[in-house]
Amino acid sequence: MQPAFLLSFRDTVTASDANDDRFILSAPNLNLDMGQFSPGIRSAIRSLLDEEATEEELSDIVLQQEEMSALPQLFYLLQQLTNIGLICQTLKVEGEPMATIVPIAVPYSLEWEQVEPDREYVLSRFACARQEEGKLVIESPLAKARLHVADWRAIAFWGLLATPQKISSISHLIPSLSTEIATTIASLFLSTKILDEATEPQTAIEDTNKTLKQWEFHDLLFHARSRAGRNYGKVGKSYRFLNQIETLPAVKPPMSEEFIDLYKPDIDRLQQSDRPFTQILEERKSWREFDSNTPITIQQLGEFLYRSARMRGFARDRYYEASNRPYPTGGAAYELEIYAAVHLCEGLTPGLYHYCPKDHRLYKIADRTPEVAQLIEIAQQSTAQQNEQQVFLIYAARFQRVSWAYEAIAYSLILKNVGVLQQTMYLVAEAMDLAGCAIGSGNSDLFAAAAGTDYYAETSVGEFILGSKLKVADSR
Numbered sequence: 001m002q003p004a005f006l007l008s009f010r011d012t013v014t015a016s017d018a019n020d021d022r023f024i025l026s027a028p029n030l031n032l033d034m035g036q037f038s039p040g041i042r043s044a045i046r047s048l049l050d051e052e053a054t055e056e057e058l059s060d061i062v063l064q065q066e067e068m069s070a071l072p073q074l075f076y077l078l079q080q081l082t083n084i085g086l087i088c089q090t091l092k093v094e095g096e097p098m099a100t101i102v103p104i105a106v107p108y109s110l111e112w113e114q115v116e117p118d119r120e121y122v123l124s125r126f127a128c129a130r131q132e133e134g135k136l137v138i139e140s141p142l143a144k145a146r147l148h149v150a151d152w153r154a155i156a157f158w159g160l161l162a163t164p165q166k167i168s169s170i171s172h173l174i175p176s177l178s179t180e181i182a183t184t185i186a187s188l189f190l191s192t193k194i195l196d197e198a199t200e201p202q203t204a205i206e207d208t209n210k211t212l213k214q215w216e217f218h219d220l221l222f223h224a225r226s227r228a229g230r231n232y233g234k235v236g237k238s239y240r241f242l243n244q245i246e247t248l249p250a251v252k253p254p255m256s257e258e259f260i261d262l263y264k265p266d267i268d269r270l271q272q273s274d275r276p277f278t279q280i281l282e283e284r285k286s287w288r289e290f291d292s293n294t295p296i297t298i299q300q301l302g303e304f305l306y307r308s309a310r311m312r313g314f315a316r317d318r319y320y321e322a323s324n325r326p327y328p329t330g331g332a333a334y335e336l337e338i339y340a341a342v343h344l345c346e347g348l349t350p351g352l353y354h355y356c357p358k359d360h361r362l363y364k365i366a367d368r369t370p371e372v373a374q375l376i377e378i379a380q381q382s383t384a385q386q387n388e389q390q391v392f393l394i395y396a397a398r399f400q401r402v403s404w405a406y407e408a409i410a411y412s413l414i415l416k417n418v419g420v421l422q423q424t425m426y427l428v429a430e431a432m433d434l435a436g437c438a439i440g441s442g443n444s445d446l447f448a449a450a451a452g453t454d455y456y457a458e459t460s461v462g463e464f465i466l467g468s469k470l471k472v473a474d475s476r
């Protein structure tokens with residue numbers, strides 16, 4: 001049976017003025033003129049703004065002023081406010097709060113699922129616990145609400161459920177937790193998808209679902225929280241650190257004093273001489289084998305970077321320095337820095353270089369150190385080819401260029417930008433008759449060690465290999 005929850009407004013809900021008769025109930029997704037409701041309902045809502053109450057207590061407030069016939073309107077209003085995620089529900093045990101259900105998706109409704117004490121239940125592999133603003137949060141991307149847990153016994157109980165257990169056989173392990181209370185907490189966990197029923201032999205039901213089985217924990221959490229839907233609050237550009245933290249400049253300052261100015265092609269001439277766009281698009285493919293006898297030259301590398309990734313000029317966002325380049329990027333923030341781990345390039349000594357898109361230069365930041373050699377070796381392994389790599393391009397994100405302005409979607413935006421740059425490079429490589437191939441994974445710790453960057457401020461998020469085409473064998 002669903003317990004009698006204490007209801008409370010989430011902290012974004014306010015009343016617009018102190019006038020009891022006609023106040024406006026406000027929240028980011030609501031402006032409700034309470035003047036349209038009866039005095040009893042207005043009093044009940046006003047009281048709920050001040051302190052939490054059960055539905056029964058709110059009904060009593062209405063009944064002090066009105067007949068029973070006013071109650072359906074109260075219940076309907078509470079239901080509507082719950083649906084748009086404005087009402088939290090707190091489970092109290094022996095007069096103390098145990099946990100609060102906080103909606104994160106709209107439309108929201110709680111479907112109470114009662115556990116049976118003698119059946120087995122197990123923690124969902126999607127559930128996770130963390131601290132947020134001094135509250136212990138347990139959540140799962142499967143659920144449309146998260147829990148704020150106030151009582152340590154609920155957490156202790158949680159900890160006992162890593163393997164399938166009957167609620168009746170573990171409740172006694174926690175002091176002062178009766179089977180009845182344990183059953184209520186377990187039902188709360190089950191209703192918020194933190195707990196799952198276990199089937200034979202000792203498997204969570206979610207693991208018998210072929211679709212869910214193929215989701216990894218981190219991927220589903222990332223998906224749920226980086227899209228609107230299961231994500232209460234702002235999703236998108238909110239300039240969340242405006243007036244708090246300085247923005248990073250559009251152009252990363254030089255990383256060394258040793259630089260090489262690169263060749264700049266004549267874009268007007270290329271517009272006349274390039275093969276037609278459709279031909280380039282149709283002939284584009286992933287080339288993983290390179291011609292070691294005639295490797296890519298520094299002039300070709302210069303032309304390639306100029307055509308795909310140079311900075312064409314500054315642009316202005318309202319609050320940060322933006323820029324303009326041949327490939328598009330969310331918010332024109334251009335957080336991706338391009339590094340070249342060079343193994344074989346005529347005119348360029350092996351090592352690690354940082355590309356400055358504004359000055360169209362390569363700054364040398366390391367020789368062929370063991371870390372740089374390992375980066376190149378990983379590129380080699382990623383293509384499952386034997387022949388020698390030439391230039392391994394690594395995209396490293398200056399994360400805060402994006403996360404300063406964007407909420408919820410910053411990292412997903414960065415990964416989208418990686419795809420955009422990879423496709424631009426594919427097309428430029430094809431236009432120049434060079435071999436190129438996107439790479440789907442890389443070692444971000446190794447990159448940070450090789451380039452000397454702070455993993456949390458800037459590290460690799462995407463890769464692309466580049467070289468001269470080995471034309472004798474078709475690598476498709």
Ligand SMILES: Cc1cc2nc3c(=O)[nH]c(=O)nc-3n(C[C@H](O)[C@H](O)[C@H](O)COP(=O)(O)O)c2cc1C
Nearest residue numbers: 284285286288382383384422437438439440441476
């Ligand atoms: C995001 C992304 C990651 C990729 N990762 C790899 C990789 O790690 N190794 C590889 O050999 N090819 C990789 N590729 C190339 C794909 O295998 C290739 O695009 C696909 O097989 C289609 O072939 P095509 O590019 O020749 O049309 C990747 C492509 C993309 C877009």
